[in-house]
Amino acid sequence: MHDFLVSVAAFIVLVGVMVLVHEFGHFIVAKLCGVRVERFSIGFPPRLFGVKIGETDYCVSASLVGGYVKMTGETAEQNLEFSKERPQDLSDDPGALTSHPRWQRMLIGLAGPAANFALALGLMVIYYGWINEVPSVQVKTTTVEWVAPGTPGALAGFQPGDVVRRFDGVDNPTWEQVYEHSKLNPAQNVAVMVDREGEPVNLVLHVPNSARGDDFEIGDTGILPQYLPGPIGVAEVQSGTPADEAGLRAGDSIAAVDGHAFHTVPALLAYMQAGQGKPMTLSVLRNGATLKLTARPAKLDSSWKLGFATVPTPLRTQPLPFGAAVKKSAGFCADNSFLIVEVLERLFTHRVSVSQLSGPVGIARMAGEAAETKGWWSKFGLAGQISLNLGILNLLPFPILDGGMILLLLIESALRHDISLAIKERILTAAFVVLVAFIAFTVFNDVTKLPVFTHLKP
Numbered sequence: 001m002h003d004f005l006v007s008v009a010a011f012i013v014l015v016g017v018m019v020l021v022h023e024f025g026h027f028i029v030a031k032l033c034g035v036r037v038e039r040f041s042i043g044f045p046p047r048l049f050g051v052k053i054g055e056t057d058y059c060v061s062a063s064l065v066g067g068y069v070k071m072t073g074e075t076a077e078q079n080l081e082f083s084k085e086r087p088q089d090l091s092d093d094p095g096a097l098t099s100h101p102r103w104q105r106m107l108i109g110l111a112g113p114a115a116n117f118a119l120a121l122g123l124m125v126i127y128y129g130w131i132n133e134v135p136s137v138q139v140k141t142t143t144v145e146w147v148a149p150g151t152p153g154a155l156a157g158f159q160p161g162d163v164v165r166r167f168d169g170v171d172n173p174t175w176e177q178v179y180e181h182s183k184l185n186p187a188q189n190v191a192v193m194v195d196r197e198g199e200p201v202n203l204v205l206h207v208p209n210s211a212r213g214d215d216f217e218i219g220d221t222g223i224l225p226q227y228l229p230g231p232i233g234v235a236e237v238q239s240g241t242p243a244d245e246a247g248l249r250a251g252d253s254i255a256a257v258d259g260h261a262f263h264t265v266p267a268l269l270a271y272m273q274a275g276q277g278k279p280m281t282l283s284v285l286r287n288g289a290t291l292k293l294t295a296r297p298a299k300l301d302s303s304w305k306l307g308f309a310t311v312p313t314p315l316r317t318q319p320l321p322f323g324a325a326v327k328k329s330a331g332f333c334a335d336n337s338f339l340i341v342e343v344l345e346r347l348f349t350h351r352v353s354v355s356q357l358s359g360p361v362g363i364a365r366m367a368g369e370a371a372e373t374k375g376w377w378s379k380f381g382l383a384g385q386i387s388l389n390l391g392i393l394n395l396l397p398f399p400i401l402d403g404g405m406i407l408l409l410l411i412e413s414a415l416r417h418d419i420s421l422a423i424k425e426r427i428l429t430a431a432f433v434v435l436v437a438f439i440a441f442t443v444f445n446d447v448t449k450l451p452v453f454t455h456l457k458p
Contacts, residue, residue, distance in 0.1 A: 143162070
């Protein structure tokens with residue numbers, strides 16, 4: 001229940017801010033162009049309360065998620081304002097949207113997505129310029145720590161110590177880029193080049209089908225990344241567990257297991273799953289001395305574990321100079337924007353399934369997880385990505401969206417006359433039905449991914 005409430009609250013705040021900024025972009029440019037804005041609403045009707053300043057009603061509506069700007073003459077229904085005597089043509093109203101040049105209407109349409117792009121850039125500049133959390137010590141190369149036997153990574157020929165130099169066409173990728181491009185290639189082969197003891201080795205990785213899911217991790221390929229250089233620190237040992245029986249104590253550091261140097265828990269867990277509970281020799285550092293302990297993993301929570309809690313990865317803030325923060329933020333926005341475009345391209349070419357898309361429920365889950373995750377990166381990073389998504393998706397040439405409105409204006413400019421209101425109404429009605437159906441599909445898709453349903457799968 002707690003997780004549900006956190007997710008709902010985080011979703012309302014996150015999406016509410018994103019949409020508010022988007023609509024403010026339309027609002028401010030409409031005002032600058034002299035278009036009459038009748039209402040600026042936070043949320044959708046019915047209206048709860050507000051205040052009218054000048055010609056604009058600034059209000060809060062019942063649905064706190066979302067918002068809209070109502071401009072005179074914006075919709076087909078508003079183009080003719082009916083009175084008791086006869087229809088009043090708004091084409092001569094200087095405050096009506098339809099009375100303004102098409103280029104101004106295009107600017108108003110572009111202003112919403114532009115505001116989202118500006119928000120994403122601004123958020124990341126704040127993060128990199130004032131926070132910028134980094135591990136106190138970290139491995140800067142994309143180095144493989146462990147490869148689980150029998151997995152796609154092992155079958156491809158990956159070995160511990162390999163450094164990934166090219167993945168799916170990306171040179172010197174980060175592990176985040178390896179993850180993103182794995183998600184783009186579920187059940188497909190990806191060309192990889194690694195550096196093995198100074199020699200280039202070409203490999204082909206078959207990305208597992210699980211890359212379609214929201215819970216996919218790089219470790220699902222059997223490749224365990226090395227993020228930290230030091231040993232695994234032990235913060236707590238649960239009583240009666242294999243770790244306790246082996247003599248492991250809080251404050252110890254696990255330097256190696258069966259001669260393999262492990263630096264992160266996921267790699268150690270993968271090693272234990274492959275061993276299926278066979279005894280292991282731990283090289284443990286305690287008070288400056290090295291001890292040899294024998295531990296036998298046990299099935300805990302359906303997987304082989306020792307039963308100890310690790311020391312959290314130490315983080316420190318390292319704010320960047322303003323110029324470097326802007327450059328880093330621009331790179332974040334560019335990389336994520338190209339990724340979104342690539343996802344859309346692969347959707348249309350059927351290389352990525354539409355079932356991989358996340359809707360409102362999926363976004364709420366991610367927002368809740370980010371809210372409860374320690375540190376600021378998950379919060380700023382998710383907000384930046386959602387803002388970019390909103391901006392780019394609104395630029396798609398689909399009726400109802402800003403891109404669709406701009407496309408109709410471009411067509412009218414080429415034709416040198418307006419498209420009839422009847423045709424516009426039919427287009428908008430059909431687009432609305434398609435959009436509602438798509439949202440319903442994404443919601444259903446999100447719900448089927450919830451743990452309560454995924455745990456029922458064999």
